[in-house]
Amino acid sequence: MTKILKIVPFALLSFLISCGSDSNVSDRMQEADAGGGFLFGLILFILLIAFVGAVFILGGGMLWTRAMFSRVSISWWHIMYLRFKHIPQDLIVDTMIKASEAGIKLTTSEMESHYLAGGDIKNVVDALIAAKNADSELSDSLKLNLTFGVAANIDLAKFDVLKAVQEATHFKVLETPPIRGFAKDGVEVTMRCRVTIRTLIREIVSGAGSETVVARINEAVVSEVGKMASHYQILENAFMLADNVENRPGLMDGTAYKLLSVDLSDIQVGKDLHAELAIERAHAAKAQAEAKKAEALTREQEEIANAQEAKVKLILAETEVQKAMAAAFLDGKLSIHDYHQMQNTEADTKMRENLAKGKH
Numbered sequence: 346m347t348k349i350l351k352i353v354p355f356a357l358l359s360f361l362i363s364c365g366s367d368s369n370v371s372d373r374m375q376e377a378d379a380g381g382g383f384l385f386g387l388i389l390f391i392l393l394i395a396f397v398g399a400v401f402i403l404g405g406g407m408l409w410t411r412a413m414f415s416r417v418s419i420s421w422w423h424i425m426y427l428r429f430k431h432i433p434q435d436l437i438v439d440t441m442i443k444a445s446e447a448g449i450k451l452t453t454s455e456m457e458s459h460y461l462a463g464g465d466i467k468n469v470v471d472a473l474i475a476a477k478n479a480d481s482e483l484s485d486s487l488k489l490n491l492t493f494g495v496a497a498n499i500d501l502a503k504f505d506v507l508k509a510v511q512e513a514t515h516f517k518v519l520e521t522p523p524i525r526g527f528a529k530d531g532v533e534v535t536m537r538c539r540v541t542i543r544t545l546i547r548e549i550v551s552g553a554g555s556e557t558v559v560a561r562i563n564e565a566v567v568s569e570v571g572k573m574a575s576h577y578q579i580l581e582n583a584f585m586l587a588d589n590v591e592n593r594p595g596l597m598d599g600t601a602y603k604l605l606s607v608d609l610s611d612i613q614v615g616k617d618l619h620a621e622l623a624i625e626r627a628h629a630a631k632a633q634a635e636a637k638k639a640e641a642l643t644r645e646q647e648e649i650a651n652a653q654e655a656k657v658k659l660i661l662a663e664t665e666v667q668k669a670m671a672a673a674f675l676d677g678k679l680s681i682h683d684y685h686q687m688q689n690t691e692a693d694t695k696m697r698e699n700l701a702k703g704k705h
Contacts, residue, residue, distance in 0.1 A: 417441045419453055432460055440470045447474040451493060459497045469496045472506040476546075479514040489513055489546055502550045512544040516605065519555055524563050525615070526570030531622070533615030534576050536583075538562050538590075542602040552601025561597075562607065565590045576614060583609045 419438065427434045437456050444451050449470070459466050476491035483489075491510065499506040519540040527533055540562055545552065569589045573579055579586055590596075591607045 411438065411442065417445050423453060427457070430457070430461075432457055436460070436466065440466050444470050444473065447477060449473050449477060455493055455497075459500070462497075462501060464497055464500045468505070468507050469493070469500050472496050472500075472510045475507060475510045475514075479510070483514070487543075491546065495547060499546070499550060504549060509544065509546050509549050513546040517542050517544065517555075517602075519559055519562075521559050521562055521566075523611070524566045526567040527618055528570060528573040528576040528579065530575045531618035532576035533618065534570055534579050534612065535615055536566070536612045537610050538566060538587075539608045539610060541605040541608075543605055545601055545603055548601040553599055554601065558597070558600055558602055558604075562590065565593045565596060569593075580612065580614070583612060 417438070419441065424434050424438070427437060437453065437460070441451055441453070441456065451470075456466050459469065473491060473493060473496055476489045476496075480488040480490065489510065496506050499509055519542065521538040521540065523535050523537055525533060525535050540558065542555070542558060566586075569586055570579065572589075573586070587607045587609050591604060597604045
């Protein structure tokens with residue numbers, strides 16, 4: 346069709362030139378009857394209509410007609426301008442018609458700018474329509490009030506804006522792995538948390554994800570369990586623990602979600618840390634006492650060994666004395682009288698020692 350648009354004006358111009366340059370045309374026109382002049386005018390009129398129709402169709406006339414009947418404000422010249430900017434005319438017009446039928450007013454400049462920036466205008470318009478339909482069913486506090494600028498920014502940040510709208514209009518439930526904490530009485534308590542959150546669509550680009558939310562919930566639960574005086578308080582009133590976690594200041598700061606509720610489940614009582622520490626202390630004291638007992642036995646055995654050694658030495662010394670006395674008898678240095686006197690002295694000394702012991 347583009348080739349036809351280029352050929353038709355040149356063919357019409359050639360036809361008119363050839364008619365003017367022919368020297369016999371005026372004579373023939375004068376000689377032609379009324380029927381021949383009408384036929385020539387009809388042919389010229391048909392060619393002109395064909396040219397205008399080709400220009401109209403190839404220039405986006407059909408799209409302009411569709412936009413006009415859909416009450417979309419866009420001129421035929423602007424549709425021609427889109428072709429020169431290499432912007433798909435049908436994409437712009439169709440998305441604007443779709444938005445208009447949903448009651449969303451958009452401008453061609455917004456659509457063009459987003460397309461040239463590399464955005465997906467079709468997905469953005471679908472997200473705006475979905476958000477508008479959801480707002481009609483939501484309360485004022487939950488409405489998204491999504492604008493084209495916000496949706497376009499989310500789309501340019503390489504997020505699926507339609508999926509983000511769907512997540513923002515539906516609650517999301519996160520389940521944590523088993524969380525272990527210790528109350529002040531030293532008893533371990535294990536539980537799971539079901540966290541209900543809602544996506545904040547305006548924070549989805551800069552906010553932290555669901556993994557951060559789960560990590561913060563784990564930290565908050567462990568901290569709140571540690572504040573409980575006894576594990577019985579948790580078992581008797583788990584709702585209080587959940588409320589403390591839910592109302593913890595700054596819990597959802599910097600995330601892309603709003604916390605709606607925290608529910609505890611699978612609460613189980615584990616080991617008693619204080620009891621285990623007492624048992625360990627008892628075992629340590631017992632081991633220390635046994636070590637002292639073994640040390641005392643060792644010292645006693647050493648003393649017995651030392652006494653035996655001293656006794657052996659005494660016997661050896663007495664043996665040496667007996668040998669010396671025998672040698673003295675043989676050499677004549679010790680007489681029988683001297684020996685008896687020495688024995689009497691020893692007996693007297695032992696008697697005195699025994700008497701002294703008896704007094705004590």
